[in-house]
Amino acid sequence: MREVAIVSFAQAPSQAAVDETETQMLYPVITAAIERSGLARRDIGFTCSGSADYLAGAPFAFVSNLEATGAWPPISESHVEMDGAFALYEAWVRLQHGDVDTALVFSSGVSSRGNLREILCLQNDPYYLMPLWADHVSLAALQARALLDAGLAKESDLAEVAARARRNAQANPNAQVRGDVTADELLSEPYLVAPLRPSDCPPVSDGAAAAVLMAGDRVGEVCERPAWIRGIDHRVDPHYPGVRDLTISASASLAAANAGVANAPIEVAEVAAAFSHEELILRDALGLGDDVDVNPSGGALAANPIMVSGLIRIGEAFRQINENGKHRTLGHATSGPCLQQNLVCVLEGNAW
């Protein structure tokens, strides 16, 4: 495989509700990512984005987002109706060809203009599951219940995850939910959907993020501390929650094995656990020990712009190398009910 590195990343602060369109949110974010990369816009060889029509409430909503890239003269471009992390995967694939050395990846999601608990029902099997209006919080609660019933976690364990996310988020200017709270304080909340309390669930967030990828010898010219993509893979589980063992994530384990997570110690992992119990499942699935710093940004429990959250996880894993001098980090993204599809990206700094 050709060596590819992330050389810059930018994100908009996650907010409960923005007045801007996705295009307006993206423009400064894309501009910042390109400026930080040291490249000119015309140097970008491939552009790939991720977003969802159902969030914007209009078909082909991503087309107007291209306005934020400056797509004239015409550019080589693609779009996935998936989290931006999957757009990053497509860009990484494209850079393997050898004829293009640079790629721009971005994604955006404005969740605040609809009711996510209605909209995300439309991800389910349209004939048998969707008519039940089994919303994503209720399905997550089923998974949390399975974990508790199997004796693999207690409600206080979930509260510990939620409290740590809020405490970690205090140092993250882009986070939306933060606070110096303890697990005991959160356990006094009433349930939202038992056994999940409001703090076990993600906020509704609007956000945007962008990254620049580069392959080949030029990486050293533009970036002092790039994050090399050492392994990246994604895998999907069956759709029906009833045919899966909800206490594990087989697809995340498979993606982690294919990405080579266990080849060397991971220092920091940013996982897209939007619900507190998901972090516990993912820690196991990804093989992350107690010595791994998980979600120092606060993670998706502190800011969860749908379609962007996974790209932000990879961006935060990049920042740990680029700004904080870490050597080997992990970014994770997920898609679908109960962690149905998972993407794992292992990043490394320059060799010591």
Add this chain to the structure above:
Amino acid sequence: MAERCAVVGVGQTHHVKVRDDVSLAGLLREASIRALDDAEMDWKDVDAVVIGTAPDSFEGVMMPELYLADALGAAGKPIMRVHTAGSVGGSTAIVASHLVQSGVRERVLTVAFEKQSEHHLGSVGRPQRRRWRRRLLRPAHPRVHRTFEGPRVRRLDGGGQRSPQRAQEPVRPPEDGRHLARNGA
């Protein structure tokens, strides 16, 4: 380009106004099985699946790769969903070919699809269609309720109740559709 990439099998369904004898998943399976047969391959030979359609609201299923993963034998494999508006059929095959050309995957199943009969644009008369086209294409609407029409149409057409009259019933307010769907059969 690092690797060469060849098309080794193709398959498609017959294109008709309404395929109410198969589900959305059944429709994709039909095309996929024909392509696999043409290639003399089986589901287990496939390394990765790339699907494409645009927009989601034609079928009323958001990010349908999640629901379609089972029917396309993708469990334990990677599945991607391409959406590049009207160019999506070609773009989907391009993304699939990139996976092979990059050397990342060896054998990729790629499927582009529409099942417009499960959506109001395909199931209402011309005046309504014009009206809905205007509504659908209005940019940056603050609410997303109109995109709930897919389930409503399935409700009207489903359960053995399908008839041309029912299918051409004027579009009701979306809230009514959600009410119908929520109350089940």
